[in-house]
Each structure stands twice: as C-alpha cells, then as structure tokens.
Amino acid sequence: MVPSSSSWHTLLLLLLPTCISAVTLDCEHIRVSKKSFDLSPLGGPKTVHYQQYLPPTISNTTFTLDLCKPLKRLSDLPKEEQCPSGTRVCGVEERFNTIEHTRQIDGVRAIAGEFSTSHGSGRALDPKVERLKESSNAEMEGLRIELNGGRYPDQRGGVTQKVVIELHCDAKLTGNEGFEDAEEKMGLDVDSYGGMRRRADDDDDDDDVDGPELPDLDKGKSLQFISYKSEGSDPATEVLRLTWKTKYACENAADLPPSDGEDPKKKKSSGGWGFFTWFIIVFFLLVASYIIFGSWLNYNRYGARGWDLIPHGDALRDLPYVAKEWVGGLVERVKGGGARGGYSAV
Template sequence: MPSVWRSVSTLLLLPASISAVTLDCSHIRADKQSWNLEKLGGPKTVHRVRWERPSIENTTFTIDICGPLEKEKDLSKDEQCTSGTRICGREWDYPRGRDGFVKKVIPIAGEYSATHGRGMEPKYTRLKDSTGNTEGKEGVIVELHGGKYPNERSGTPQKAIIEFLCDKSVTGNEGFDNEKALTHPADYGMMEERRDDDNNDDDDDEPDLPDLDEYKNLKFISYKQEGDNEVLRLRWKTKFACEGVAKNKPSDPDTPEKGSSSSWGFFTWFIIILFLLIAAYIIFGSWLNYNRYGARGWDLIPHGDTIRDIPYIVKDFGSSVAGRMQGGESRGGYSAV
C-alpha cells in the first residue's frame, strides 16, 4: 500500500513542475501585444562600479532572461547563486594593493520555492501604457521577483525591473563578446595616493573609473531600497522589443510565424486538468477498495483487471484488423472469372 501512495504522489508532482515554469521568453504578452525575446537568451552581465574609499566596488549583475543561470566553473560554491536563479548579483571588492574578492552574493530573481517559498512571479507592462511615458516609447517592462538577501526567509526581498526598449538598429546582443574587466585595480588605488599628494581638499572628487558596459545595449540604471524591496533597474535596447516583431520567426524577421502560442497554453492546461482528474479517480477508487474490501496489490486499482488486459485487447484488435485486410485482398479464396 505505501508503494502505491508514493507512486501516486510522484505523479501528482508532475503537473506542479510543469506549471512552475512561469516565464517564457519567447512569448511575453501585455495589453494584447506579444514580444519574443528568445534571441536575448543566455547569460549577460552588466556592472555597477563605484569608488568606496579605500576600495573599488564592482557589483556584477548576471542575467539570463530565458533560463536559470548555470554554475560558473571558476567560482567557488560560496560565490555562486543558488539553483533556479535568473538574475544574480556579485559584489566584488578591490582594496588597494590586493586582489579582488567577492564580498556579497545576491540572488535577485528566480524560482526559490524550495528555499524560502518565493517564486519569480513575472509581471509584464506595455511600455506605451506605463505611467510617466510621455515620450511615446515602445517596448515592454518585465518585473521579476523571488530573491532575498540574505538567502533565507528573514532576508530582504529582491526585485528586478527590466525595461526592454525598442531600437530597430540593434539586436541587443552587441558588446558582450569583448567583455571588459577591471584590469590592475591597484592602479586606481594609486590615483587616490596621487590625489592625497596633491593636497586636494575636495572629498567629493573621485578618480575616473572605467565604463565596463560602454558598448553594450544592456545598461545598469540603479540598485537601491524602494519600499520593502531592494530593486535592480536595467534598460535593454533591442529590436525584439518593437511591437509586431514577435509575429515573425526570430531567425527570419520577414517570414510570418505559423500557428499561435496561445493555443499551446490551452492544450497544456487541458492535459494538466485531465491528468489530475484521472489521478483523483485512481486515488479515490484505491482508497475505497482498500477500506471497504481490504483489497491489496492490483485489486486496489479501479478496473485493475481491465487495465491488465489492455495489451491483450490491443493485440486481438490488431490481429482482427490485419485478418480483415488480408481477407479482403484474397476475395474469400475464389478467383475472378
């Protein structure tokens, strides 16, 4: 009996795992408009570089809009975000005369139901309908949740707001192939020494730090406390944020796409509901047979004899169909005159 219940419990978990996929980057829809951001998939990085005397602080935000981030081989376990993360922040600290090290790891958005019960819960807003859009910008705003820092129930909730802005001249993937890095960060520490030697009394005067995202269309806007959440804001210019592009295949923007993804959503829910109804019928029937008749094994399952006979029924049906076809071809053993 326990093995039967374990099997049924495993079956019931399958629809939950299907419905847990809450962000489909190939079909984002808001206000009767659709966007396909599939071509922006894969890990992308954007930076916030600040001068925090006596160190340089470089917070690297890694984002994959289409799937969970994979583990990076050159980083230790403590320097990685947990499984299911879509947006991860790593705060690097570069003290003067020392190598950089990871000071914080911040899971900002992803599926963390097993950790502290929060999901990504994506929200989409058509940019033309957003408040404060007086310039008539075109695109979509994607809001993602799930993360906490520290990564526990008592941590501060995290949120990411990504503004995908229509720009027909770029794909949005430019600039990531030649990723910039803070080379020789000790040189920037020497800038502070030279500034002190010059007896500069202006404490607000900071050395010029490099723009690590100079040639990217993904830009860091802000990361700060907003209400009860710490909010990361990004802006991503891409032609895939233009309205009407999602009607075409990503590989060929001039070729109309066949079919509609909305029908697939209905079909998925139909399968899930049908699966749940069948599972509920089997569970209730098994419980009834066990408590009323003391049944065991196959006798627990409603119509167990019929289920066991299905292979033989199929075999007999196939043999019958094959026999009829052969009988029709032979004309009953007589030759035509």
C-alpha cells in the same frame, strides 16, 4: 493500500502550493493586455556593472542576469563567489584596495530567483509583466518586468531584493549588442585599478581628490545599469533597476525585418503553440482527471480495490490482448493474400 477521501484531499492541498510556485516567466510566450511578445532571443547570461570609488578601495559590482532561465553554476569559480541554484539575477561585489593592491569579495547577492523548493524558504520568482504604456511611462512603448525572490544576506531578517527591468522598444537593436566581447569587459584587476589611482593622484593639483576616472565597462551594451538602492516606503527592500533597448519589446516585433546577424528563418519559425499541441495537453488533463476522480468515486461508493478502482478497468486490462489479436489477424490476412500469388480457385 488505497488512500481515503480525506487523504486525497490532503494530497491535493499539499500539491497546490507547489503548483502555484511553479509560475515562472516564459520568455517565448508573454501575453500582456492582449499583446504577445517573444523575448527568448534575449536569453542567456548578460552582465552590467556598478562601480564606486570608496577610498582607498574601488568597488565593482557585477550584476549577471538571465531573463529566461536560472543562471548556471561555473565550475572554475569557488562556490562562495556564486549565487545559489535557481538565481536569475546575481550581484557579486569586488573590492580593490589601490594602496595594498588586494582584492576581496565583499558580497554575493541573489537579487531574484526561484528559491521556494531548493531552500525551503517559500521565496518565489513571482514575475510581474506590464506594458510601459500602462505603468510608469505612458508615452514609451515596451515592457516593465519585475522579478522577486532574492534576500541578502540569505537568512532570517535579510533585506528583500528585487529587480525591475524596463525594456524599451528600439527597432534597430536586438538587445544583444555589446555582449560579443563580454569576457573582456567583466572587470579589471588590482593592478589596473591601482594604475588608474596613481594617474589620478599625479594629475590632481588640489587636495580635494575625486578619485580616478573609472572605465565604462558597459559601453555599447543595450542593457544598462540605472540604480541599486532602497526605494519607496519599505526601507527593507533593495531594488535593482535596469533598462534594456530591444526590438523584441516592440508591439509589432513580428513584422520588423531581421537585424544584422539574425537568422530570418529562425524568427519566422518562432511562434505560439499549435492546435495539435494544445489538443494533446487538454486531452491528457481530461483523461487524468477522469481516472483520478473515477477511482475516488469507485472506492468511496462501491469499496472497489485494485483494478476495480479504475473506471472501465476490465476494458483497459484487456486492451493489450485485443490489440495483439487485431495485429495477428491483420498479419494473417496479409500473408494469406500473398500466398495465393494471384491465382483463383478452379
């Protein structure tokens, strides 16, 4: 059954929101104010921490970020200790009771991600990218990236979440420093935190206890935690702020020499799409548009059905046979020329 013109119109309206929500952050091709940036070398999970002493517990929130694609679910962790599929930035808060020596998960927050299709909530990543020179810091070279879509708790009335990442230009850093031993810096266990509490109590002679000196789990990292709190005039929005020092935020990053451990050939090969790729994409879109609108026109104007719907349907239907005959003729000519063996007729 061929859909009517009203059905075609309804179908296009249904597909439009999906196309809009598909807008995402393409790390390899970022274009801002006529400046191009390639942030793909920063891809992959990166972690930063926010620790607080909340007697008698120590809170450690681990924020995991993948700038270029959704985070993968880990098979060795329970589902309730991980963010849902589509998450780009996830915060997991652990509470360590230094008296009872217990650990518990106090909250799992999806800070940013694409949830418009998986959860049916219509919450999209909605990335916003701008140069620092045109936003908050006119003297700083780099980018400001805002990612949205999060909500905690993940239910109606939950607090809106988002992350703001300031990438500062630093020609000496790739942005991946400090993550070589990321597994060793994920956090400490109950015994370690309890030991720090006991040492703080032994060293303190006053009644005013400031608590133990918490370890710097992000020491040496290019990515640093700044704050996580409600901001601005909207108290129902919690904002995670991070800074990231990297040479890929420099406007002349393509001219910078490769850093230690970086493959210069890989750097040179990374670039925009070539002319041939764009030609194929545009050609495919034009052909698809021609077939769709041509079929719609044939149906409404001439009442066509089946193959008659498609513009030049007869020619397309005969194309395989024409190609077969052409190939067969070519093969016959090749065989005929070879059989004569170079002799000419007398």
